[in-house]
Amino acid sequence: MAETLPAAQAQTPTLNPLRDFITGMSALLDQQPDEARILDEGGRLLARLVARDDWLPDAYAQPHPEFYQQMLLHCDSAERFSIVSFVWGPGQRTPIHDHTVWGLIGMLRGAEYAQAYAIGPDGVPRPEGAAVRIEPGHVEAVSPAVGDIHRVHNAFDDRVSISIHVYGANIGAVRRHVYPEAGGSKTFISGYSNSTLPNPWDRSRDPIAP
Numbered sequence: 001m002a003e004t005l006p007a008a009q010a011q012t013p014t015l016n017p018l019r020d021f022i023t024g025m026s027a028l029l030d031q032q033p034d035e036a037r038i039l040d041e042g043g044r045l046l047a048r049l050v051a052r053d054d055w056l057p058d059a060y061a062q063p064h065p066e067f068y069q070q071m072l073l074h075c076d077s078a079e080r081f082s083i084v085s086f087v088w089g090p091g092q093r094t095p096i097h098d099h100t101v102w103g104l105i106g107m108l109r110g111a112e113y114a115q116a117y118a119i120g121p122d123g124v125p126r127p128e129g130a131a132v133r134i135e136p137g138h139v140e141a142v143s144p145a146v147g148d149i150h151r152v153h154n155a156f157d158d159r160v161s162i163s164i165h166v167y168g169a170n171i172g173a174v175r176r177h178v179y180p181e182a183g184g185s186k187t188f189i190s191g192y193s194n195s196t197l198p199n200p201w202d203r204s205r206d207p208i209a210p
Contacts, residue, residue: 014055015057015200016206017048017049018049018055018083019200019201021049021083022083029076029080029081035145043139043141046106046139047106047139050107053108056108059194061087061160061162062087063090063092063160064089064193065089069193070086070191071085071193072084072197073085073164073198074197081166081167082172083165084164084171085162085165086152086163086164086165087160088154089160090158091157093151095178095179095180096117096125096149096180096181097177097188098149098176099171099176101143101144102141102168103141103166103167104140104141104142105152105164106137107134107135107137107138107164108162109161110155111133111134111135112155113131113132113155114131114150114151115127115131115151116129116150118149119149122183124183125181143168149179172190173189174190176190
C-alpha cells in the first residue's frame, strides 16, 4: 500500500535552500569574523539563495494593499542574525531610515531601487549618489561602516517585488531611526508583519543518516 504523505510534508516549494543558507550563515558567524568578511562571504551565501526563486512559501510572499510587508523567515537563537522577506506591493516604498547593524539585501523577484542618503549639518537628509536598481540575484550591503541610511522602493507600479534581507541582529526588535525630509529623526522599532515562521527543519523527506 502506497504511503500517503501528510499535507504539511506534501507542500512545495522545498525549503532546503533556506535551511542551507541558515546553516552556512551560522557557520560563518561561529568563526567570529569581522564585518567586512561577513558582508563578503555572507553576501555570496545570500546571492546563492536568491539565485533561485522556488523556495519562498506563498504565505511569506503576499503583499498588503497599503504597506510593504516585513516577514520574518528565521532568527538565530542567539539573535546574531535574522532573515526577512520584504514584500513590496506596486509602488510601495520605505521612509528614509537606518539599520544601526550590518545588513545584506538580495533581490528575489521583481526589482527595487535603493537611494542612499547623507544627513547634512542642518539635519536634513539629502540623496547621496544615484539610486541603485537591484535586480533578481543581485546583493547589496548596508551598515554604519559602509553606508546605513537609505530609502527603498518597488521599481514597478504594476507588480509585486520581493527581496530577502539578512541583518546582524533580530532586526524587528532593534531601535532604529527614520529621517523626515524636513530634517531631524524619529525612533522606531519595526516589528514583523507575520506571527508564524516557515519550518525548514522538517527533514522527514530528507532524513539525516543515522
